[in-house]
Amino acid sequence: MSENHNKRGRTEREIQQRILRAIFELRMPPGARLTESVLAETFSVSRTVIRLVIARLTQDGILVKKPNGATCIAAPTRAEIGQVLHVRRMIEPVIVKDLSGSYKNLSFSSIEEHLKKEDSARLSGSYGDLVRLTGEFHLHLAKLTGNRFLVDLIAQLQALVCLGVLMYTHTETACPEDEHRQIADAIMRGDKSLAVERMIHHLDHIEQAILSSSKNHVQFSETLKWLSGK
Ligand SMILES: [Zn+2]
Ligand SMILES: [Zn+2]
Incomplete structure (x- = not known):
């Protein structure tokens, strides 16, 4: 699996870990909506990198895609x-x-x-x-x-x-x-x-x-x- 390094040396994996940590510390609560542009800006990386991170977290069930296209933190009942x-x-x-x-x-x-x-x-x-x-x-x-x-x-x-x-x-x-x-x-x-x-x-x-x-x-x-x- 490729680790896309960006200019600040932050890898997809690091970003994924940081987002996971934020979710588990409830800094980003279940149900909250995430947007590519805000995350890209926060981590100073391209939206392509964020898209890959979002895809992985979605595959792991941490994020869910809503029918309207929004990506949210899973909030299971x-x-x-x-x-x-x-x-x-x-x-x-x-x-x-x-x-x-x-x-x-x-x-x-x-x-x-x-x-x-x-x-x-x-x-x-x-x-x-x-x-x-x-x-x-x-x-x-x-x-x-x-x-x-x-x-x-x-x-x-x-x-x-x-x-x-x-x-x-x-x-x-x-x-x-x-x-x-x-x-x-x-x-x-x-x-x-x-x-x-x-x-x-x-x-x-x-x-x-x-x-x-x-x-x-x-x-x-x-x-x-x-x-x-x-
Ligand atoms: Zn156990
Ligand atoms: Zn027990």
Whole structure:
């Protein structure tokens, strides 16, 4: 994949990461509209570069194209998140079962490194980073399968759930501490049924947190208040 360098040396990938971070820190709230020209100006790059970034984020399910042509940050409803988790429950138990079956041939260093990042985000209280990282854990598992179709699918499904966690839940309930580590431990021990059981529990737990929470989708006015530190 080409990394288009522009005159300030900023790559598509960097811009993509910065936009993702802004979304996960709720600086750009779900539902907000993005325009090519504003982003091009903000990052001092051509609209062609921005178009590529938008295409990738749309493919990942973070951005959606509206029928009127506008591009917005995805704002899934609770019901849609329930549907996404339903699909994830069909797929992810199979992923951990397969990985447990071939655990001797796998390298878990990427997972261990990742779990450390989650720990430090939790410790430092950076909630946006934590939510983004907890989604990425599931992507790391999909990558270990070596099946790129699975990776694309999980990339999209986990992104929508992360947005849902940001929109509808409170910090303490949505990112159950230690559950990722317990899933990883079961896989590394090659215990298929335990890995499956823990994955199902984990996805149920997230769904419970999202569906039972009474928090309403964050409003832009709240975001501004949060930004101003009041
Ligand atoms: Zn998780
Ligand atoms: Zn739990």
